[in-house]
Amino acid sequence: MNQILKHVDKNINRLIKDLQILIRQPSVSAKNQGIEECAKLVSNTLKKSGIPSEILRLKKGVAPIVFGHVRSKKNPNKTLLFYNHYDVQPVEPLELWEDDPFSGKIRGNKIFGRGSADDKGELITRIKAVESFLKITGDVPCNIKFVIEGEEEIGSTNIEAYLKRFRKKFSCDGVIWEFGYVDSKNRPIIGLGMKGLLYVELSIKESIRDAHSSLAVIIKNPAWRLVDALKTLQDSSGKILIKDWYREVTPFSKSDLKLLGKEPFDENSFKKEYGIKGFVNDKRGLEIKKALAGDPTCNIAGLVSGYTLDGAKTVLPSSALVKIDFRLVPNMDPKKQLARLQKHLKQNGFSDVKIKMYHGEAAARTNPSDPFVAQIKEAARESFGDFVVNVSNAGTGPMHSFVNVLGAPCVSIGSTYMFSRIHSPNEFARIDLLRKTTKCICLIMDKFSKHD
Ligand SMILES: [Zn+2]
Incomplete structure (x- = not known):
């Protein structure tokens, strides 16, 4: 050797x-x-x-x-x-x-x-x-x-x-x-291991063209519709509210927890690197490491509607669009999760939200x-x-x-x-x-x- x-x-x-x-x-x-x-x-x-x-x-x-x-x-x-x-x-x-x-x-x-x-x-x-x-x-x-x-x-x-x-x-x-x-x-x-991913685009088209915003009293605003739909997906603590979303997720084993305990994570230099004051739900220590390795996420990757350039423009947009990446953990099947998302939107009265799937990948460990x-x-x-x-x-x-x-x-x-x-x-x-x-x-x- x-x-x-x-x-x-x-x-x-x-x-x-x-x-x-x-x-x-x-x-x-x-x-x-x-x-x-x-x-x-x-x-x-x-x-x-x-x-x-x-x-x-x-x-x-x-x-x-x-x-x-x-x-x-x-x-x-x-x-x-x-x-x-x-x-x-x-x-x-x-x-x-x-x-x-x-x-x-x-x-x-x-x-x-x-x-x-x-x-x-x-x-x-x-x-x-x-x-x-x-x-x-x-x-x-x-x-x-x-x-x-x-x-x-x-x-x-x-x-x-x-x-x-x-x-x-x-x-x-x-x-x-x-x-x-x-x-x-x-x-x-x-x-x-690696987490899995379900990447989707949700969109709403209300009218065939943008309108004068004075018409907001009679034409529905798709941006508000989309925001309302998004609010049903996750609560403010980051818990995903879609029915059965976590159904197949299993807790960490004892040996996983032992390894997580030993994993280094420098909270202060991480905060400095990103210029942030704190973490989601004020997570600390082991909670941070557990979340990184094992929590499913529902992340808004992009959100577009209406006028977003300099100055003011009073406009009622015709459509709204959001891109979401859901990180998945072992045993979560991207196709099954997509079906759960579809069902969730329908049952909550958002059948007008169009779903397009870009990518699905299961986790592995x-x-x-x-x-x-x-x-x-x-x-x-x-x-x-x-x-x-x-x-x-x-x-x-x-x-x-x-x-x-x-x-x-x-x-x-x-x-x-x-x-x-x-x-x-x-x-x-x-x-x-x-x-x-x-x-x-x-x-x-x-x-x-x-x-x-
Ligand atoms: Zn690369």
């Missing part, structure tokens, strides 16, 4: 160079910019590292998946799968970047560029970990698979279809998630007592000295597709410093963390292959 870890150290400059090459290939899925080119580049990067690779396609118009597979000679009965993505977020606003967004410029300990952290930096640590094993031992300690998609930043719309189509090809015993954060005390955050989690904790302790376990990320990702379709535990761990400006101008990856994480991935491969 020592020789393998030394190989990582000695070859850190090659890792950096290969990451720069990946950053310099734009791959913005939202604009279909450089997607095909990047898929080819990633496939060649795998091959260059000794990992056989092929490009898989679902149908025309869908970004390809780059698949990599190394079979272990000495232990072909266990398979570890790395899930990553080669697409990146758009770079705008351009004027806020200090360098070209696709420069891969190095300054001190940082490599800058769109995708440097999210997700090309994570990908390169995994490729180099596998390469180090192949170079030193001529083998990998267990079978390794790479599933690298090109639509993560636009919602992973086709990942479930890919997983179903290639279920056999992708079969595995454990999945390492695409991202992983490192906190400000240099501790990797081992993530065990890996059991903290799964042996896979213990192996990752061990590897994290050896490479970073310390770690944090996060019961569930407050955000959403297609983790449930992996957990349910492939039937494997899924854990996130990676190299992304938590303030590395992902999705924002001047995104960067920290070289010290790329190096440490590559070694951590080597240790995970080793421990995973040795234990049942």
Whole structure:
């Protein structure tokens, strides 16, 4: 093992160079910019590292998946799968970047560029970990698979279809998630879950055009209608009032609560970061952590109607529209929740509210007592000295597709410093963390292959 870890150290400059090459290939899925080119580049990067690779396609118009597979000679009965993505977020606003967004410029300990952290930096640590094993031992300690998609930043719309189509090809015993954060005390955050999401748009159209606001005495105002409808969805404490909304939600287990208790959350620096005076319902301590990991939400993401520009305009709008994201927790089925929302509006007299669903995704959580989690904790302790376990990320990702379709535990761990400006101008990856994480991935491969 020592020789393998030394190989990582000695070859850190090659890792950096290969990451720069990946950053310099734009791959913005939202604009279909450089997607095909990047898929080819990633496939060649795998091959260059000794990992056989092929490009898989679902149908025309869908970004390809780059698949990599190394079979272990000495232990072909266990398979570890790395899930990553080669697409990146758009770079705008351009004027806020200090360098070209696709420069891969190095300054001190940082490599800058769109995708440097999210997700090309994570990908390169995994490729180099596998390469180090192949170079030193001529083998990998267990079978390794790479599933690298090109639509993560636009919602992973086709990942479930890919997983179903290639279920056999992708079969595995454990999945390492695409991202992983490192906190400000240099501790990797081992993530065990993601929340689900139901994204809807509610709209009301009352008249065929805006009217003079003096007519408000005889023409119904759709903005008021919408506000009235919204008020029935949740009370002022944040409790969702839709019938049976929480029906399938189960409370945290004892071990979840123990982990939540240990999770760090710096209330004061968080308040400072956002310039807020307090939290919802004056939550404190454990309550905050429980809510982040396990509370469903009903969030108004956008609300539009009438005149919103400078000055005054006395107008009666013809329509009103709201976008809502509901975060879901394990056992909540997005389709079932949508039906409950529809029924709720109808029963409360709001049949005139039109509902459009944009996105539905179930939540996922890996059991903290799964042996896979213990192996990752061990590897994290050896490479970073310390770690944090996060019961569930407050955000959403297609983790449930992996957990349910492939039937494997899924854990996130990676190299992304938590303030590395992902999705924002001047995104960067920290070289010290790329190096440490590559070694951590080597240790995970080793421990995973040795234990049942
Ligand atoms: Zn991202």
